[in-house]
Amino acid sequence: MNRALFLDRDGVVNHEVGYLYRPADVRWVEGxxxxxxxxxxxxxxxxxxxxxxxxxxxxxxxxDFDTLMQFxxxxxxxxxxxxxxxxxxxxxxxGVGEYKRExxxxxxxxxMLLRAAHxxxxxxxxSILIGDRCSDIAAANAAGLRQAxxxxxxxxxxxxxxxxxxxxxxxxxxxxxxxx
Numbered sequence: 520m521n522r523a524l525f526l527d528r529d530g531v532v533n534h535e536v537g538y539l540y541r542p543a544d545v546r547w548v549e550g551x552x553x554x555x556x557x558x559x560x561x562x563x564x565x566x567x568x569x570x571x572x573x574x575x576x577x578x579x580x581x582x583d584f585d586t587l588m589q590f591x592x593x594x595x596x597x598x599x600x601x602x603x604x605x606x607x608x609x610x611x612x613x614g615v616g617e618y619k620r621e622x623x624x625x626x627x628x629x630x631m632l633l634r635a636a637h638x639x640x641x642x643x644x645x646s647i648l649i650g651d652r653c654s655d656i657a658a659a660n661a662a663g664l665r666q667a668x669x670x671x672x673x674x675x676x677x678x679x680x681x682x683x684x685x686x687x688x689x690x691x692x693x694x695x696x697x698x699x
Contacts, residue, residue: 520640520641520642520645521564521639521642522562522564522647522665523563523565523566523603523635523639523641523646523647524554524555524558524563524648524695525566525567525568525632525635525646525647525648525649526565526566526567526568526649527567527568527626527648527649527650527652528567528568528569529569529651530650530651530652530670530673531548531649531651531670531688532548532551532591533546533591534548535651535673538572538576538578538579539573539587540584540587541587542586542587545594548688549688550688550692552595552598553689554689554691554692554695556598556599556600557692558695559599559600559601561696563646563647563695564603564604564639564641565600565603566603566605566606566635566639567588567604567606567607568607568631568632568635568648568658569605569608570608570625570654571584571609572611572613572614574609574618575610575611575613575614575615575618575619576611576613576614576615577614577616581609588605603639604635604638606631606634606635607631608625608631610625611625626652626654627653627661628658629658629662631658632646632648632658632664633662636662643662643663643664644663644664644665645665646664646665647664647665647666647691647695648664648667649667649685649688649691650670651669651672651673651674652673652674652678653678653679653680655667655669656669656678656679656680656681656682657678657679659682660680660681666682666683667680667683668682668691668694669683669684669685670685670688671684671685671686
């Protein structure tokens with residue numbers, strides 16, 4: 520069984536810009552590269568799990584999302600970082616057309632984490648997640664992850680559920696090294 524470092528995308532991998540879909544608008548969160556390199560060196564699979572309401576709302580297309588993720592993979596590969604998987608939920612109850620609905624993959628539900636566990640033979644009890652929303656923490660708790668980290672600065676009110684608040688990705692890297 521493998522373990523994973525699950526990363527929410529907007530607000531954790533890249534700075535939140537509101538419905539990101541253009542490569543030119545990507546601004547990486549400080550500390551992402553060393554965190555991912557350390558996690559990989561410790562045997563963690565790197566998995567992005569991201570709600571993508573912008574697809575549901577018609578702000579951009581599935582193809583736009585795929586193109587952006589290919590760009591991100593390519594940029595990270597320059598630092599010997601491999602994203603083992605990317606899961607996204609294009610559905611939203613306020614979406615349009617085929618995307619207008621609830622879905623088990625939409626965080627706070629744990630669907631994306633559970634699918635990753637199946638696809639990548641993950642031991643969720645040894646895996647961790649970094650998110651910037653209470654919905655990320657809820658998904659991590661529902662999936663039984665070892666540790667959930669909340670990157671401070673997005674949520675106005677405290678999140679319920681088991682988690683550790685951090686101000687930087689470097690704090691998570693330090694935690695990973697201390698656990699090894």
